[in-house]
Amino acid sequence: MDVKPADQPAMPAYPERKEFLRQRNLLGASLLGAGMLLGACDQRPVRTGGVPAPAPRPLGSRPMPTAHPSKAQPPGKTPATPKTVDPPNRTMGKIRVEPVPIEPPPRLMGDVMVVPKPDAPVPDPTKQEDPPRVPGEPPPR
Amino acid sequence: MDVTLCLTHACNLRCDYCYAGTKSGRRMSWETARSALDFAFARTVEQADLTKRESVCQLGFFGGEPLLEWDLLQRATAHALTECARLGIRLKRTVTTNMILLDEAKADWLRANHFHVGLSLDGTRDMHDRHRRTPTGGPSHDLCAPALRFFRGPAANGEVIVVVDPGTIGLLAGSVAWLIAGDIRRISLNPNFTADWDADALARWEEAYERIGDLYIECFRDDRPVAINIIDGKIRAHLNGGYRPCDRCGFGENEIAVSAAGYFYPCERLVGDDSNEALRIGHVTEGFYPAARHRLLAARGNAMSECASCQVRERCVNWCGCVNYAGTGMINRVPGIVCHHERLSIAAADRVGGILFAANNPAFMRGFYPE
Numbered sequence: 001m002d003v004k005p006a007d008q009p010a011m012p013a014y015p016e017r018k019e020f021l022r023q024r025n026l027l028g029a030s031l032l033g034a035g036m037l038l039g040a041c042d043q044r045p046v047r048t049g050g051v052p053a054p055a056p057r058p059l060g061s062r063p064m065p066t067a068h069p070s071k072a073q074p075p076g077k078t079p080a081t082p083k084t085v086d087p088p089n090r091t092m093g094k095i096r097v098e099p100v101p102i103e104p105p106p107r108l109m110g111d112v113m114v115v116p117k118p119d120a121p122v123p124d125p126t127k128q129e130d131p132p133r134v135p136g137e138p139p140p141r
Numbered sequence: 142m143d144v145t146l147c148l149t150h151a152c153n154l155r156c157d158y159c160y161a162g163t164k165s166g167r168r169m170s171w172e173t174a175r176s177a178l179d180f181a182f183a184r185t186v187e188q189a190d191l192t193k194r195e196s197v198c199q200l201g202f203f204g205g206e207p208l209l210e211w212d213l214l215q216r217a218t219a220h221a222l223t224e225c226a227r228l229g230i231r232l233k234r235t236v237t238t239n240m241i242l243l244d245e246a247k248a249d250w251l252r253a254n255h256f257h258v259g260l261s262l263d264g265t266r267d268m269h270d271r272h273r274r275t276p277t278g279g280p281s282h283d284l285c286a287p288a289l290r291f292f293r294g295p296a297a298n299g300e301v302i303v304v305v306d307p308g309t310i311g312l313l314a315g316s317v318a319w320l321i322a323g324d325i326r327r328i329s330l331n332p333n334f335t336a337d338w339d340a341d342a343l344a345r346w347e348e349a350y351e352r353i354g355d356l357y358i359e360c361f362r363d364d365r366p367v368a369i370n371i372i373d374g375k376i377r378a379h380l381n382g383g384y385r386p387c388d389r390c391g392f393g394e395n396e397i398a399v400s401a402a403g404y405f406y407p408c409e410r411l412v413g414d415d416s417n418e419a420l421r422i423g424h425v426t427e428g429f430y431p432a433a434r435h436r437l438l439a440a441r442g443n444a445m446s447e448c449a450s451c452q453v454r455e456r457c458v459n460w461c462g463c464v465n466y467a468g469t470g471m472i473n474r475v476p477g478i479v480c481h482h483e484r485l486s487i488a489a490a491d492r493v494g495g496i497l498f499a500a501n502n503p504a505f506m507r508g509f510y511p512e
């Protein structure tokens with residue numbers, strides 16, 4: 001499998017923090033917490049052996065009310081056999097990642113093709129030419 | 142400087158995709174652990190002096206199975222806390238375990254000592270037992286899953302690490318659903334990039350991420366938000382205008398992993414069974430090997446000319462040296478499968494983010510656009 005550069009920006013339908021903040025300011029919101037909104041760079045990823053991801057955010061929310069096999073287990077007892085949950089019905093629209101056409105890789109610096117002008121004199125490859133002199137510079141040794 | 146100690150190369154499981162290499166009885170001595178910690182803390186203080194930033198060090202315990210060396214883990218933690226208090230270093234703590242030895246007393250101790258715990262479990266019994274076997278080849282779900290009860294709810298101090306493998310990709314979304322139903326709120330999907338992903342497995346991968354996206358949306362609608370790394374990471378990378386320097390790995394510069402024998406590696410995923418001399422950058426008795434370390438630091442990053450024109454490159458982990466190395470044998474060349482995965486997870490994250498933002502979902506706005 002090859003590396004395929006995406007030739008279209010992802011264009012997410014949710015704004016960057018900076019843009020979100022700008023919009024809020026236009027609406028007269030306070031700048032309090034701007035450092036947080038702008039994602040101050042103060043936390044390194046947590047290292048647990050997985051693929052790197054930004055440090056975890058807090059999850060303030062209600063606990064799950066429903067019973068679950070892993071909940072019902074008193075310490076030290078043999079666990080009940082958990083059942084695999086059936087996949088839920090899909091409710092959201094499907095978004096496909098379309099294969100992106102492979103473009104020739106961009107040329108690296110130093111790999112510039114020089115197209116000679118039709119009327120330019122053809123240089124003699126056997127003849128070493130002096131580089132053009134800059135006025136005031138000493139001649140090359 | 143962050144430091145991960147591989148306390149032992151022994152493990153009570155034999156997961157077939159494990160990147161930690163051949164298991165052996167080699168274990169870290171107390172002297173090695175203490176020297177490695179003292180080395181990392183001294184570098185942490187130096188770096189903080191240079192950068193004029195707060196001294197922070199993340200101490201990780203890894204293996205093999207680090208809970209096999211519980212006494213050493215506790216002793217090393219006590220030493221780290223004493224030294225960090227003396228040196229003014231803020232110490233973060235992590236441990237990655239398969240949970241077999243994780244009883245209530247250990248879980249309480251880890252919570253009391255502010256550990257973030259990585260829990261290696263592939264979700265449902267079906268999915269987990271396909272790859273995670275005991276040394277005698279038996280299933281291990283019943284041995285691992287009971288300890289999940291210590292990590293339920295939004296305030297839990299752990300995340301479940303699920304390996305995404307082509308052999309079980311059809312079971313992935315069901316496994317994530319099972320974990321969520323059990324009130325596990327932080328889930329890290331960890332793709333096996335070295336596996337053989339055929340066209341059918343790739344198609345199922347895309348379907349799985351879409352279903353996981355649906356589950357994520359349902360959780361937020363129900364005001365019980367979850368954190369799933371492949372979605373959270375990509376949303377946050379967009380919010381911040383791309384991965385920021387602090388989101389990236391320290392990889393030998395401000396991060397080392399130390400093998401049981403005391404060798405330094407740039408990342409815990411590269412320690413393996415401690416036999417790859419090309420990746421060693423020092424030893425506890427000698428400090429850094431300057432030439433080897435500089436060679437590695439100079440090669441870091443991404444040397445793929447293809448990526449220069451990619452429109453999503455700022456949200457791609459193409460800079461991750463260990464992932465690159467696993468797939469291409471070079472720390473700065475991205476494997477095609479990683480490229481595929483990054484674009485897949487960005488698409489999944491953007492679908493989820495777009496839907497929740499458009500709905501002005503309170504949990505989403507609280508989590509990603511905090512007041």
Ligand code: SF4
Pocket residue numbers: 003004005006445447448451452453454455457458459475479480481483484
């Ligand atoms: S998505 Fe692919 S092409 Fe784009 S930056 Fe990542 S690895 Fe490179």
